[in-house]
Amino acid sequence: MxxxxxxxxxxxxxxxxxxxxxxxxxxxxxxxxxxxxxxxxxxxxxxxxxxxxxxxxxxxxxxxxxxxxxxxxxxxxxxxxxxxxxxxxxxxxxxxxxxxxxxxxxxxxxxxxxxxxxxxxxxxxxxxxxxxxxxxxxxxxxxxxxxxxxxxxxxxxxxxxxxxxxxxxxxxxxxxxxxxxxxxxxxxxxxxxxxxxxxxxxxxxxxxxxxxxxxxxxxxxxxxxxMSGSSQIIAEIAAPQDELRACWEQFAEIEYYDLSPTEGEFHRCALTPRNGMDLRPQIFALARERGWILRELTRNRYSLEDIYVRVTHPDEEGEEG
Amino acid sequence: MQAYIVLTRRELASFFVSMTGYVIIAGALFLIGFSFVDLVVKLQSEPTPMPITELFYGTAYFWLILLTAAPVITMRLFALEKFSGTFETLMTTPVSDLQVVLAKFTAAMMFYMLMWLPLLGCIFILRHYTTDPGVLDIGAIGTTYLGIFLLGGLFMSLGCFASALTRSQIIAAMVSFTMGITLFLLSFLGNQLSTDTGWQMQVLNHLTMVEHMLDFARGIVDTRHVVLYVSLTIWFLFLTLRVVESRRWK
The missing domain is CATH 3.40.50.300 (P-loop containing nucleotide triphosphate hydrolases)
Structure with missing residues (x-):
């Protein structure tokens, strides 16, 4: 034994x-x-x-x-x-x-x-x-x-x-x-x-x-x-909405994006990269190049809670996917 | 062996840390007191050749005490532990099922015998106030207590069995009370069929607890009665053990 x-x-x-x-x-x-x-x-x-x-x-x-x-x-x-x-x-x-x-x-x-x-x-x-x-x-x-x-x-x-x-x-x-x-x-x-x-x-x-x-x-x-394969990046950027939209459309590494205005000029962008890449350096470089004000840039880490919910409700996940 | 002793001590102690133990003893004491008064009144009116213990038994309070106290003493044993969940902590320690059953039964028996002690007090009061030393027949007192012990064994094991069946103390008490009353009433079924002399009558004759206890109270020890009560007690303890084990194959 x-x-x-x-x-x-x-x-x-x-x-x-x-x-x-x-x-x-x-x-x-x-x-x-x-x-x-x-x-x-x-x-x-x-x-x-x-x-x-x-x-x-x-x-x-x-x-x-x-x-x-x-x-x-x-x-x-x-x-x-x-x-x-x-x-x-x-x-x-x-x-x-x-x-x-x-x-x-x-x-x-x-x-x-x-x-x-x-x-x-x-x-x-x-x-x-x-x-x-x-x-x-x-x-x-x-x-x-x-x-x-x-x-x-x-x-x-x-x-x-x-x-x-x-x-x-x-x-x-x-x-x-x-x-x-x-x-x-x-x-x-x-x-x-x-x-x-x-x-x-x-x-x-x-x-x-x-x-x-x-x-x-x-x-x-x-x-x-x-789980980080499907992690998201959250960026809060002060820029015109159209400009942001156009920019994310062209960005090849981004699979989906979501924009929502917050206070003032700022927009909250939720970006889902392809293949789970970490795009934070690129986004920072982009903001500097265009002169945008960037006040938050984070990578959403999946908590155990997400994992848990995901594995214990496989049926619902299946329907969504 | 250590586990058995430790468990028995805890079970016995638990009668005295809550009100139940005192209430049962007070109730029994009250009824024994009643039968004592009854007895003294009888003795005043006419002289009798019967031993004191038989007179005591003749007051019929004996059965009231036995039939009501037994379910109340035993209902807690397994039902409460199952209800509160301590049964699980108990059964995950290195004790065997048999030890648990025997410890609980022993504690109930000890408490039960303790409950009957005031009867001795009554008998000694009588002795103190009579001039005739023949009033107090030690042998008859001994056999009466033997009878109380043997019948108690049966009723306690019955109660253990009922308590092991359920998580509810009330249900345990009702089940053991019903089974106890049924056994008790079998004695009278015999009287009803007294003209019949078939095998049914013979069987019933062996089960008349009222007569058996009368023998003990007179100072007669009939081995048939002893064997009956000991074997019934063992039978019900065996059933209790099977119920406790049943969690393994349920």
């Missing part, structure tokens, strides 16, 4: 009565990677995570975590995984420290060791101030940290987080993200989310799932490059 991979999924299929949640999914995650699982609701993210964490078995296909099969070595795999399900369920009547201790003991840790680990994760997740409080009385951000602390308490190799930042306010999101980023230095992390900037900020690699299949798997940077 190749031990470089933390997760190896091959040809994973999960069928529920009546519908297929995941079909023929294959991917690998290396040790120490932070991988983001993206996809619209119902794409099969949670199902995949539940199978990985041995909550339920796959209909067919094999899943290995750290070289062990999740079906035959379920107990050993569970010991190596820290899993936080969607909505982060906790026992609201317990106190934070009591809950973490209970979970550590449940995961088979010795009393003394569990006490030490609870101290460590309490500190790590910033729960020291609230460790004696009842979980039901905590704010959502703190509860999320309790869930994270629970996922970490038994020193797992792999951390699986299902939508860890959902329902948090921006400050809380920021601190939870930072926490996850820090975890990525020492652990392998698999997170699912629909918040795209999150993935761009945290992950080394993105898997976009759609209708139970992987449609894109690459790093956020590579995806950018992949």
């Amino acid at each position: 190749n031990n470089d991979f933390m997760i190896e999924v091959s040809d994973l299929t999960k069928r529920y009565a009546g519908h297929t949640a995941v079909s023929g999914l294959s991917f690998t995650v290396g040790r120490g990677e932070i991988v983001g699982l993206l996809g619209p609701n119902g794409a099969g993210k949670s199902t995949t995570m539940r199978i990985l964490s041995c909550y339920m078995p796959a209909t067919s296909g094999t899943v290995r975590v750290a070289g062990m099969d999740v079906f035959t070595d379920a107990d050993e795999v569970r010991r190596r995984i820290g899993y936080m399900p969607e909505n982060n369920p906790l026992h609201p009547e317990m106190r934070v420290r009591e809950y973490l201790k209970f979970r550590a003991r449940l995961k088979g840790m010795a009393r003394k060791h569990s006490r030490e680990r609870v101290d460590v994760v309490t500190e790590q997740c910033g729960l020291t101030d609230v460790s004696k409080k009842i979980i039901g009385h905590l704010s959502k951000g703190y509860r999320q940290r309790v869930g994270l602390a629970d996922a970490l308490v038994h020193e797992p190799d792999l951390i699986i987080l299902d939508e860890p930042t959902i329902g948090l306010d921006p400050n809380q999101i920021r601190s939870v993200r930072q926490l996850i980023k820090d975890l990525g230095r020492t652990h392998t992390v698999l997170i699912s989310t629909h918040i795209l900037p999150e993935v761009e900020m945290m992950c080394n690699r993105v898997l976009i799932l759609h209708k139970g299949k992987i449609v894109v798997a690459d790093s956020p940077d590579n995806l950018q490059k992949l």
